[in-house]
Amino acid sequence: MPKLLKCPKCGYSRSWVLRRDHRRCKSCRAEWSPCTRFLVRGMRLNRDHWKTIIGAFLDLETIRAVADRCHVSFVTAHSAVTIIRSVMTNDAPTSFTGICEADETYIGGAWKNKAIHIRRQGSKRGRGTNKQCVFGIVCRAAQQARVWLVPNAQRRTLIPIIRSQVKVGSSVFTDGHKAYRILPKYGYVHEWVDHDAGEFVRGDVHTQTMDGFWGLLKTHLDSIGGIKRKNASYFVGEYLWRYNFRHLTRGEKINRIIDLLARIGGR
Numbered sequence: 001m002p003k004l005l006k007c008p009k010c011g012y013s014r015s016w017v018l019r020r021d022h023r024r025c026k027s028c029r030a031e032w033s034p035c036t037r038f039l040v041r042g043m044r045l046n047r048d049h050w051k052t053i054i055g056a057f058l059d060l061e062t063i064r065a066v067a068d069r070c071h072v073s074f075v076t077a078h079s080a081v082t083i084i085r086s087v088m089t090n091d092a093p094t095s096f097t098g099i100c101e102a103d104e105t106y107i108g109g110a111w112k113n114k115a116i117h118i119r120r121q122g123s124k125r126g127r128g129t130n131k132q133c134v135f136g137i138v139c140r141a142a143q144q145a146r147v148w149l150v151p152n153a154q155r156r157t158l159i160p161i162i163r164s165q166v167k168v169g170s171s172v173f174t175d176g177h178k179a180y181r182i183l184p185k186y187g188y189v190h191e192w193v194d195h196d197a198g199e200f201v202r203g204d205v206h207t208q209t210m211d212g213f214w215g216l217l218k219t220h221l222d223s224i225g226g227i228k229r230k231n232a233s234y235f236v237g238e239y240l241w242r243y244n245f246r247h248l249t250r251g252e253k254i255n256r257i258i259d260l261l262a263r264i265g266g267r
């Protein structure tokens with residue numbers, strides 16, 4: 001027996017065909033589209049289209065190259081890539097346990113490359129700058145990371161994120177930033193190295209995994225070029241996804257994104 005197509009507005013399962021892929025509900029008379037051929041609502045791309053686009057996107061192609069390879073327009077390729085970036089951003093690991101490293105950094109290009117009127121406004125390096133603050137946690141056992149764009153590096157911003165992401169009882173390794181020193185109160189084992197005193201590694205205690213991740217992230221963002229601050233989360237999310245799922249094969253990566261798209265597309 002065929003699956004009954006239900007109206008997305010009222011859930012009534014009787015409708016008639018208006019034209020290809022368009023139906024009208026018999027109850028509320030709304031026009032809707034079953035879109036069984038298309039993975040994501042609003043995009044006239046079937047599964048094979050999406051697979052080609054995701055493949056090209058994973059090869060770090062430009063939007064123009066994605067459009068050429070998949071025989072779609074630039075605008076379509078751009079929307080598709082934006083959708084892929086947004087599902088990647090939402091596909092982050094939810095819970096860390098064991099030894100974790102937490103650190104924060106600032107993204108947004110080197111000062112020497114900024115326009116003179118921006119440089120004249122004056123700012124500083126490190127904490128207190130007006131660049132975008134990014135906070136990250138990496139789990140050493142799972143070799144996965146998660147990153148948040150945060151307004152500042154204060155205790156009331158960072159501690160709730162750690163508490164929501166890292167299981168109580170885990171070890172959290174950080175630098176000497178004072179905001180982290182409250183962690184033992186919330187049931188974490190907190191060890192830190194004093195970067196200001198030139199101490200970067202003390203046995204197992206270091207934030208080198210996180211620092212390495214920041215280096216890779218910044219190199220990647222530099223390779224894209226100037227990005228708007230409001231879009232930064234998508235680019236960071238994309239890079240994070242690539243990092244977290246780097247051990248998957250190409251086919252597994254494509255299938256994972258297809259599944260995510262199908263979920264948000266409601267198929």
Ligand SMILES: [Zn+2]
Nearest residue numbers: 007010025028
């Ligand atoms: Zn209806």
